[in-house]
Amino acid sequence: MTSRLDAAELRRRTQELMAAHPPATTDRLTFLEARFDAGLAWVHYPEGLGGLGAPRALQAVVDAELEAAGAPDNDPRRIGIGLGMAAPTILRYGAEEQRRRFLRPLWTGQEVWCQLFSEPGAGSDLAALGTRAVRDGEDWVVDGQKVWTSSAHVARWAILIARTDPALPKHQGITYFLCDMTDPGVEVRPLRQITGEAEFNEVFLTGVRIPDAHRLGGVGEGWKVAQTTLMNERVSIGGMRLPREGGMIGPLAKTWRERPELRTHDLHQRLLKLWVEAEVSRLTAERLRQRLAAGQPGYEGSGMKLAFARLNQEISGLEVELRGEEGLLYDDWTLRRPELVDFTGRDAGYRYLRAKGNSIEGGTSEILLNIVAERVLGLPAEPRTDKDVAWKDLAR
């Protein structure tokens, strides 16, 4: 490979791919596999693993060419956990054989991934998790319960952290595994939420056998490996450009304009305050985007999720009030298992209830405030009593 990997070269390679596999007449999966093999899946990944070792920013060039030609994509929203969390972790810690086995079907979406991290007894304090993995010959035998697992009912694989040594302090006795969701010991039950839907699942693991070859990183190094996963979760939040009234404030403003009979002075005052806050948060997100594009570290990112969680909750709550009699109704309580989550979808009542999760999922607002205080402002951490105690001796 002698040609320089610039935008022109990537454009050329993308056209070459489409010439060899015309998107209109090629089977979707075949096209995606060919794209992966051509190194055009994620150009910043290494050669042979869907990439070309090119700068990450050049991906946009490939995507634009393919989109213009109407080529199929890998439906990234459906496989977000695989792309955003499992893949970077496998890339960083996986053995060569693991990377070759897992990354291709992960990227094409042929194999969906889910994340088996949180437990009923380990939420904000994830490192306290109690799911046990015990070595048995060439396998590990896993028993425990995981929760808040989106996509578990469609997933083929899971990233899993489990306790391999209860006698060590909690951060040290954890190991990271790739778990086959078709193992007979894996039971997935829908977990119904306050919206009536079951976006998430509970996953019960009973005598699940995981070959040692599916361990990621060293025994006892699971916490370190999981940091890569969790860091990538935070990176994937934010970063898109919103127009004015682009978020949850949009439907509320629309209702206000279209339904003058619902207006009151009190609602008007609250609407204007929230409109201003939504606009300012949008500007902050835009400023963060501009900083990242200019190669400046953007601390604003730590705060975006906090701000949007509160705004989404207050805006949707106001909209329920604004709707008066309709606000007393709900569109549908049927238990469904959606594959995708649409925060601004359905009616105001659904949005109000779903937004309650925004300050819990992906790190509670309380934990995020700690992170801002300690990492951004440099304030001291709370005194800890759990760091040097064996996990088995912790209060629970």
Next chain:
Amino acid sequence: MTDLLYSEEEEALRAAVRDLLTDHCDAAGVIARTESDAPHDVPLWKSLAHGMGLAGLLVPEELGGQGATHREAAVVLEELGRAVAPVPYLTSAVVATEALLACGADDLLADLAAATSIGALAVGLHTAPGARCPAARLENGALHGELTAVADASIADVLLVPADDGGLYAVGASAATVTAQVSLDLTRPLARVVLDGAPGRRLGEAAPAVRRALRAGAALLASEQFGLADWSLTETVRHLKERKQFNRPVGGFQALKHRLAQLWLEVVNLRAAARNAADALARGEDADVAAAVAQAYAAPVAVHAAEEALQLHGGIGMTWEHPVHLYLKRAKADSLAYGTAGAHREALARLVDLQAP
């Protein structure tokens, strides 16, 4: 396209202003000055306005100004806010200058840019853009009347006076009786202007000039408020890392950490809103909405930051000796300046079509 960042030149300008303020505008000096009959720091103003040429940032080069934009003026205001500097930058180099620009009063603009003269728009500091304001009476070519709450009038050389014929008049300060009013904000003192047959020179139509001047004042005030808030947060964080009670740094208590993290979020938002307002004025696009959004957001944040700073400093924050009261007084006065947050929300209701019942 909106640019919400700071350019390298803007950062260099900030560094120069900050250096000057670090050397010549310490809190003890500001407090001592507020206790004197001359609260304004004239030597500092000379250094900023004349020495660094900052009085003419918004004035075209052919009139002796810098021909810069509101983005640069906003950076200067961030630093002046951070130091609660008692200089008439916002009132003369932004508000009076904008009114003169609207009227095309080139000779007066040249004087302001050269820092040989300080201007003050003779409109109450609390007036929102577009709001009605008292006008002087024009009788036989001379001006009569009393105008109150005029910021920095006591140091101004030329007063820009709206009159009841719809014109904006330039009046030499020596032709008026200017009396200091005891002001909440000691670092931006107000004055009463009494005109008793003062001669004036008609510059142009008052309404559009005053409106433009107040809109620029409101938009760029947000940058000053950002400076105030950022100082309050930074200083409070510093204090809480050092201050120990119960055998721990007070800043390690989660109840306080969460309050400061919340404040940080507000300050980060304020910076984006203030940058957006300055950029919108500079580009002349979306300026009404950007200014109203910035002022609807900035005032409560700056007040909140100063109030948190006072509370979290504990007893020392309540003393005259500690500078936090300067920031509280400025922040609270700023929350009225060029229209309250509520007035700007009302303006937005019209601007973005979210009409009242």
